[in-house]
Amino acid sequence: MTSHRLPPELLSNSEMAEADRLTIASGVPGYALMENAGAAVALEASWLAPRHGRIVVLCGPGNNGGDGFVAARLLKARDFSVTLGLLVSIDALRGDAAAAARAWNGEITAIEALDLDAADLVIDALFGAGLARDLDGPARAAVDRLNAFSRERKKPVLAVDVPSGIDGTSGQVRGVAVWASKTITFFRRKPGHLLLPGRLHCNETIVADIGITSAVLDVVRPATQANEPEVWGGLYPVPRIDGHKYARGHALVLSGDLAHTGAARLAARGALRAGAGLVTIATPREALGAHAAALTAIMTAVCDGPEELAAILEDGRKNALVLGPGLGVGAATRALTLSALAPASRAKILDADALSSFKGDAFSLAQAIRGSGGPVVLTPHDGEFARLFGDLSADDERRWLKSDADPETLQKRLNGLRSVSKLERARAAAALAGAIVLLKGPDTVVAHPDGRAMIDDTSPPWLATAGSGDVLAGMIAGLCAQSMPPFEAASAAVWLHGAGARHFGPGLVAEDIPESLPAVLRALFQSFGLTFP
Numbered sequence: 001m002t003s004h005r006l007p008p009e010l011l012s013n014s015e016m017a018e019a020d021r022l023t024i025a026s027g028v029p030g031y032a033l034m035e036n037a038g039a040a041v042a043l044e045a046s047w048l049a050p051r052h053g054r055i056v057v058l059c060g061p062g063n064n065g066g067d068g069f070v071a072a073r074l075l076k077a078r079d080f081s082v083t084l085g086l087l088v089s090i091d092a093l094r095g096d097a098a099a100a101a102r103a104w105n106g107e108i109t110a111i112e113a114l115d116l117d118a119a120d121l122v123i124d125a126l127f128g129a130g131l132a133r134d135l136d137g138p139a140r141a142a143v144d145r146l147n148a149f150s151r152e153r154k155k156p157v158l159a160v161d162v163p164s165g166i167d168g169t170s171g172q173v174r175g176v177a178v179w180a181s182k183t184i185t186f187f188r189r190k191p192g193h194l195l196l197p198g199r200l201h202c203n204e205t206i207v208a209d210i211g212i213t214s215a216v217l218d219v220v221r222p223a224t225q226a227n228e229p230e231v232w233g234g235l236y237p238v239p240r241i242d243g244h245k246y247a248r249g250h251a252l253v254l255s256g257d258l259a260h261t262g263a264a265r266l267a268a269r270g271a272l273r274a275g276a277g278l279v280t281i282a283t284p285r286e287a288l289g290a291h292a293a294a295l296t297a298i299m300t301a302v303c304d305g306p307e308e309l310a311a312i313l314e315d316g317r318k319n320a321l322v323l324g325p326g327l328g329v330g331a332a333t334r335a336l337t338l339s340a341l342a343p344a345s346r347a348k349i350l351d352a353d354a355l356s357s358f359k360g361d362a363f364s365l366a367q368a369i370r371g372s373g374g375p376v377v378l379t380p381h382d383g384e385f386a387r388l389f390g391d392l393s394a395d396d397e398r399r400w401l402k403s404d405a406d407p408e409t410l411q412k413r414l415n416g417l418r419s420v421s422k423l424e425r426a427r428a429a430a431a432l433a434g435a436i437v438l439l440k441g442p443d444t445v446v447a448h449p450d451g452r453a454m455i456d457d458t459s460p461p462w463l464a465t466a467g468s469g470d471v472l473a474g475m476i477a478g479l480c481a482q483s484m485p486p487f488e489a490a491s492a493a494v495w496l497h498g499a500g501a502r503h504f505g506p507g508l509v510a511e512d513i514p515e516s517l518p519a520v521l522r523a524l525f526q527s528f529g530l531t532f533p
């Protein structure tokens with residue numbers, strides 16, 4: 001797991017290179033950054049290895065390897081028994097890495113000739129931010145050997161910056177990747193430390209200060225952040241002393257037929273617990289009795305189709321809408337969704353069947369979203385995402401290419417939809433649809449059409465239980481109803497959803513999530529400095 005209370009900004013490899021360049025331009029030599037990075041690695045290693053223990057450092061051809069040379073030198077000076085393996089010939093090293101290698105006063109062994117078996121700790125300094133292609137040949141063999149060592153010997157592996165083979169920007173494995181027991185990165189984390197499978201390869205990630213100041217962030221302006229309350233806390237709709245329920249909005253949740261009413265109740269309960277002043281379930285008449293028997297604080301209205309929905313929505317006080325859970329996939333849900341997207345300023349959260357009903361026709365959905373005025377949040381899991389965006393055909397592309405963006409931008413977005421990176425997929429979908437896209441999973445990404453994105457790594461695996469997504473959709477609506485801006489509302493809902501599940505613990509079922517929110521909200525409000533009677 002990634003340790004918390006780390007700075008939220010996440011820098012891609014190229015943003016990190018820019019931070020590096022700006023720091024060097026401000027007068028800090030690159031070699032000083034490498035010395036600091038190597039010193040941080042050595043300090044961490046000195047805690048992971050036994051006193052005077054045997055440490056093997058695997059160095060690659062670039063600056064990641066340079067960090068390894070520095071760490072090796074400092075650990076040797078502290079009386080560890082250090083062996084260093086280099087993937088390439090020493091003549092291949094350049095710049096700061098070559099300088100770090102010159103300062104190393106021990107032997108350099110070819111990696112394939114190294115004996116790993118006796119090591120108490122291995123430092124992986126093969127590849128970091130400069131990984132440019134899939135690992136093969138000797139690089140792949142080195143990673144395979146290292147993984148076999150840690151699997152068989154159960155000894156720790158400390159990765160420098162990222163586990164070698166993990167793409168820091170996407171979190172994807174490039175051919176093969178090191179399984180680390182701890183990862184130490186510098187200045188700020190990268191998306192790949194949070195996204196899967198990268199996060200699993202990192203195990204625990206820590207961040208070391210190496211002398212890059214946060215002032216560079218004003219220039220780099222990273223677009224991606226870790227989903228933490230400090231990012232959206234300032235916009236959280238804390239109940240006001242002079243508030244009343246009508247000032248806290250009215251969320252509307254559409255229900256499925258008599259056989260599918262539970263999803264709407266889960267979403268409605270999520271909206272209510274997230275603080276919406278009023279919540280109504282709009283239900284087919286045949287299911288009214290089922291809801292009425294099960295609900296108390298939540299109200300009901302009858303809605304048997306798009307016309308009735310349009311009539312209900314004439315009430316502008318209903319300022320947030322959830323549509324999709326339990327509705328069924330097909331023409332009826334499609335018609336309801338299009339009716340819900342009629343121009344109005346309310347927030348619309350489209351989930352589950354509302355998304356699947358537009359299978360292969362993201363184009364029509366996006367047209368309706370763009371005409372709908374108010375904010376729209378799409379909350380697909382991977383399967384729903386693939387159904388909606390996965391198989392856009394060349395014809396669809398041509399239709400898209402006639403839309404408002406220039407062809408090059410659209411083509412880029414279409415490529416983004418097929419990217420292996422979950423972050424890029426969500427970003428591309430948000431830009432294409434003109435909606436906030438919340439792509440669910442253990443590494444939920446929330447992407448705004450303007451390019452901002454949030455990655456969540458706080459949700460426990462027991463959230464993967466039937467109906468938990470319905471609760472999440474309702475919670476987003478509950479926060480939007482209270483006028484929280486939708487991108488922040490979606491992000492906050494993901495966090496609260498995860499925090500509720502953490503608070504409840506294993507064995508959680510979807511019904512438990514809303515009920516664990518009071519404790520989570522109390523702690524959150526306390527962290528904002530609020531006191532309670």
Ligand SMILES: NC(=O)C1=CN([C@@H]2O[C@H](COP(=O)(O)OP(=O)(O)OC[C@H]3O[C@@H](n4cnc5c(N)ncnc54)[C@H](OP(=O)(O)O)[C@@H]3O)[C@@H](O)[C@H]2O)[C@@H](O)CC1
Nearest residue numbers: 020033034061062063064127128129130131132133134161
């Ligand atoms: N950011 C900062 O502020 C600071 C960063 N620091 C450190 O610098 C690291 C980044 O260094 P970096 O840019 O030199 O890249 P790095 O990961 O060492 O690899 C590049 C080399 O690998 C090669 N290569 C690439 N892919 C390959 C493949 N599949 N198979 C085989 N070879 C492959 C590539 O060769 P080429 O592509 O040119 O053929 C090139 O030779 C960063 O992770 C951090 O540890 C610190 O020192 C302090 C400040």
Ligand SMILES: Nc1ncnc2c1ncn2[C@@H]1O[C@H](COP(=O)(O)OP(=O)(O)O)[C@@H](O)[C@H]1O
Nearest residue numbers: 440441442459460461463464466467468469470
């Ligand atoms: N392995 C996991 N770890 C953490 N959260 C998960 C994991 N798998 C799924 N989730 C979360 O659980 C929820 C499931 O939502 P969804 O797939 O829509 O389920 P349902 O349709 O049953 O409501 C989402 O919030 C998702 O992010």
Ligand SMILES: [K+]
Nearest residue numbers: 127160162164
């Ligand atoms: K590494």
